[in-house]
Amino acid sequence: MHFIEEIIAWYLINKRDLPWRNTRDPYIIWLSEIILQQTRVEQGLPYFERFLDRYPTIAHFAAANEDEILNLWQGLGYYSRGRNMHKTSKIVMEEYGGYFPNRYDDLLKLKGVGEYTAAAISSFSAGEAKAVVDGNVFRLLSRFFGLRDVINSPQGKRAFTELANEVINKHDPGTSNQAMMEFGAKVCKPRNPDCIVCPLNQQCFALRNDMITVLPVKKKAQRPRPRYFNYIVVLSRDSILLSKRRAKDIWENLYEFPLFESDKILDVIELIGRPDFVSAFGEEVTILSVHGPAKHQLSHQTIHAQFVVIEAHKLQNVDQMGWHFVALDELPNIAQPKIIFSFLRNFLH
DNA sequence: AAAGCGGGGGG
DNA sequence: CCCCCAGCTTT
Missing domain, CATH: 1.10.340.30 (Hypothetical protein; domain 2)
Incomplete structure (x- = not known):
């Protein structure tokens, strides 16, 4: 044959x-x-x-x-x-x-x-x-x-x-x-x-020819690059603040929390002093808890994510930022990256 | 031609 | 930890 x-x-x-x-x-x-x-x-x-x-x-x-x-x-x-x-x-x-x-x-x-x-x-x-x-x-x-x-x-x-x-x-x-x-x-x-x-x-x-471990020949991928995600978690009664990813980037069109990306792991004090943070959440912010940083491995990126739960006393530009409060019971109908889904599962229980 | 794009499972 | 999985699109 x-x-x-x-x-x-x-x-x-x-x-x-x-x-x-x-x-x-x-x-x-x-x-x-x-x-x-x-x-x-x-x-x-x-x-x-x-x-x-x-x-x-x-x-x-x-x-x-x-x-x-x-x-x-x-x-x-x-x-x-x-x-x-x-x-x-x-x-x-x-x-x-x-x-x-x-x-x-x-x-x-x-x-x-x-x-x-x-x-x-x-x-x-x-x-x-x-x-x-x-x-x-x-x-x-x-x-x-x-x-x-x-x-x-x-x-x-x-x-x-x-x-x-x-x-x-x-x-x-x-x-x-x-x-x-x-x-x-x-x-x-x-x-x-x-x-x-x-x-x-x-x-x-x-x-x-004893080449089982050699074949097929494949060029190795480059090392994944590290990224540092600072997520801001804002709860308000029975809803939570979410943002839809729009850029040509990972997780396009999925939902996450308001994101502040940095080039290293950021101290929370440093984070809430950033101009972009202040313009969104104001100066008066109460830190309720901090989770992480957790590591999330993709083929091409290593995501280090920390979750900062805050109480914002003056939410200024939520709409302009494209952020929206979403009812907690709507979450099952909203596409989230694994790392967001896993956090929420722990956080809400 | 090379890089970007997820997440899970196995050694 | 690294590699691979019923690959495709964009740069």
Whole structure:
């Protein structure tokens, strides 16, 4: 048996029963594929169930507003995925009459849909012979065929895509693609792959040459940069002061507390003397409590956040700052970054 | 080509 | 602590 037939044979026996594998509906497949970008199946699965339950069709999805979608997305990360899905759903309603496209070339035009996702949807939904190239496929191809191009470079990606499209089973591209990814996830794993039981171990380049830990080749990311967030927590009766993030930055369009960023951990006395703080909260401020600083690790930033709970006697420019008091019982309907959500959960209990 | 964008899990 | 995960977009 050849490489891909061996992979498919293994897949047909060992595949997991995942909900998005029981449909050819491009909308449902799109939903699953966007959620699964850079996300483990186990982490994405409950989100997929909630989204499909809430929005059974593209029409339901397009009728939602962005805040609602981000709220449902809360905790999953890479929130641009949710924002892009919202835009895409409206385009599908307007330009495709509510019929989700399933051809590779059409899919590639949609916001948030790149080569991987277009290949996935078109092959699973329409049987188009486009190879998916995700982290699993990079690893499997690199090890088995000894392809040493750097996977996180444009050239490397081209080389792997070319190879993937050579080995794909054109008789059943959808199953072929599923099989490659499942095999990479379950046998040819990043660390401690199951080479002993691998049906391809005799012909595997990496195993024969003792290069399992070397392949695939990847350029290292740079160190995360530190940032220092000073959050001001203001409670007023049964509501709390929130601010919507607008900048092209992390957590765009999510809600947080009024933020004063600094270049180091700030003493509270120093903080309440800052001109921008005074212009918002005035000179007369009572510090009720200080929490943190807590560390919150992202792939590319290390956030050091402290939470300063105050009583403001003169709130001057709340509206101009774009801040709003939100009822506490509305909080479950508001998308918050993990670090805000975690703080509130502790603070309010 | 490189950087930016989350959060969780495993070694 | 570091790396990886059904990647995409912007610079």
